[in-house]
Amino acid sequence: MTRTEVLVIGAGPAGIAAATAAAENGRQVIVLDDNLNAGGQIWRGATVEKAGSSHQGNAAKRRAMTRLQQSGAQVLGGRCVFSVEASGTLQTLQETGSDSLVEQFQFDQLILATGARERFLPFPGWTLAGVFGAGGLQALVKGGYPVAGKRVIVAGTGPLLLAVAAHLAQDGAAVSSVLEQATLAQLAPFATSLWANPAKLVQGARYRGKLWKTPYRTGSWIIEAIAGSDGRKLGAVRVTNGTRTWEEPCDLLACGYHLVPNTEIAALLGCTFRGAFVQVDDAQRTSLPNVFCAGEPTGIAGLEAAMVQGEIAGLSCAGLIGTSLQKRAVVERAFARRMEKAFSLRPELRSLPRADTIVCRCEDVAFGSLHGRTSWTDAKLQTRCGMGPCQGRTCGPAVEYLLGWRPVSVRQPLFPVPLQAFCSHDERVEINQLKEKV
Amino acid sequence: MKPFDILIVGAGIVGSAVARECALIGWRVGVIEGGTPAGGATAAGMGHVVVMDDSPAQLALTAFSRSLWQRDSGKLPKSVEYETCGTIWVAADDEEMVEVHARREVYEEAGVETRVLTAAALANKEPNLRRGLAGGLLVPGDGVVYPPAAAAFYLAEARRLGAEFFQARAMSASQGQVLLSDGVSLVADRIVLAVGTECDLLPSLPIQKRKGHLVITDRYPGFLHHQLVELGYLKSAHKIADDSVAFNIQPRQTGQLLLGSSRQYGNEGPEAEPEMLRRMIDRAKQYMPGLENLSVLRVWTGFRAATFDKLPLIGPAAGLSEDRSLWLAAGFEGLGITNAPGAARLLVDAMLGRKSAIDAEPYLPARLMEPARLAHA
């Protein structure tokens, strides 16, 4: 059992800022993350060394990482939190090629900085090889997947699309178009609002700069992914702008519909929610006195907001308050609201799946079989939708958008774990999974 | 509104089975459900269709009801996942082997086919059991179903035959009248309470909640072939006071393994309790060490509706209520999936004054009012 004063879950910008602030102010801090390296989704580091990589590395990230290292906070990567009690313990699972390790941690205060995941919406052909999430393809590229020379289409919605397109282009991909489902009219107020957040304007401009030849088509969306001549791999996509429909050939499709917050741990702990998000006060405190929350689980507001909220949460854990930070947090929240409006999903996306389009990929539940079901629970019990290993993390947000059912009921383990994990008391349990094989 | 011949409160597997049975004889049927149909105990249980010999009456009902499952097997849709995988009662040592033989006699007498397995035969049938177990008793006719789909099938059959479904909570049920939470009032000749563990419509229902934990794994096709239950299971299932755990594992048609089972009184919260889970899993590992590496997808709990003599309440509510319109189909503890078709048949027999295939007396709710039994409770 490892004891610490402050435990941060998530080593993205919010978690890094939180850990740094708490540790710089004398608290003993451990940061846990499922990913191998700190950075979260936006600052995800490449695991593969690239000869002559043209990625500049991000100055903000470098600054944050340096400060984190100097603060004394300890970062433990590759740990997936699968159970947690508000009374102050949690368990993680660490997996390598052949071993699993269960560890227990004890904490006084907990900061949830669990970030967000992509929203996926099902459309015909989305299970073909070559179709990825937008952030998904970017993450795979960072994990060593070469895209140089590949024809890539980036589609869906959200500011992430441009970031992904820029990153892929920099790696040598031929990004043939970026398809944003939101209309220009919808986006305009958001684009203007960038002026109120100068840092974001710079970010935005940089993305466009790398993509000066790539068309950014607003009000356009994918209606089908079409297999190439071998019948198994993606060969083209069918695109529409509502009046005209056309095909674009491509090797890879990176498609994601903005983000949904990772709130499972907060739900399990019993934190109060405001809509889809965890409710926090000015000090980033949730409805539980020793649990704080920062970043996307409190609202999808991007990098700056995550860093500011993280810092506030960290300071709060150290018994300090940052009034000027709180003012900045208010600005960021306004930004989040504008962003939500700008990238709100168009109703046409609800009619993309056909009866035989898979909705739940874990259990291969087709859209048609949800017909006649009355709720998430009913659908789950009668079709197995959401019953697989991802426990509805992927199909849940899709079903919520398509049919209006709110997925309910989070349970431990939050992620699949070896049965043995339940037998651990307070010591580290090493599960040698190969033991039985030899 | 025109009166119904029968109103059934509760669309779990029991209420749904009763609805189908009544619709089959041409009655005008209404089914009332406050939550998700099949979302109560029926969504939580293991779905083991099993002959149990803990008492002669239980043996008779489970054997009868299992025969109805077998008779229906051709009609069940694929989603019900009905499979006669058989049960193996696993004997850990020679002492338990003696019990295996004793049990075999009881089963044979009741006309239930069994086969005694030697240690080698057991290992051959289930290679993932640990070495050194004494043997077991195979009951080949036992099976497994997916209960929510079975209940949905019964309800769909009833509706196809004209039954009406009301998505609302019954707020009161008496003298042939049921008042629904949406303000609608329904009238019928008879009302059946098939309410699982919820007793608020008839607080005198002598039912206690008995909590159970379940664990489901990812898919491991070929790991397990029969439902395995430790022979000591009955001992643990029968303990009234203490919390108990027993090795009980089921192969799902999906290739998943469903692991039970714990029994607890007193805790009515739905949360999974780490200590009970640990005990349950430790117990299972004693029989199947290889389990420890399998990946768990979900853990949940469910509540069995327990009566003090472990037998269900099937028949008129006489004795518990003066109301002649009230009938009961409740209190099935850990056997409601197995017993649902049999119970439905017995209930309708009783309503029609028809002779039943087995003696229905032991399940009459009135038994709980006999003075001697009361003292027991």
Place this chain on the structure above:
Amino acid sequence: MRETFPVTINGATRQIARGTTVAVAMLLAEQPCRLSVSGEPRGALCGMGICFECRAVVNGIPHRRTCQILCEQDMTVETNR
């Protein structure tokens, strides 16, 4: 120089660069990570440990999230069936 080592994927051995995730190795080998419940070939979707589409058999152990696991020398990976 990038260090590489051998990894065996569905029986064929290939050189993989250090730091490559197993999910990416499957993409490089053009092998599906798993066959779905209805038999469709599937591979990584989210790349971040959420969707479980990248489950494969790693060193004999089924159902591992390969996007969260780095390739190791002499690792064997097979499509999860």
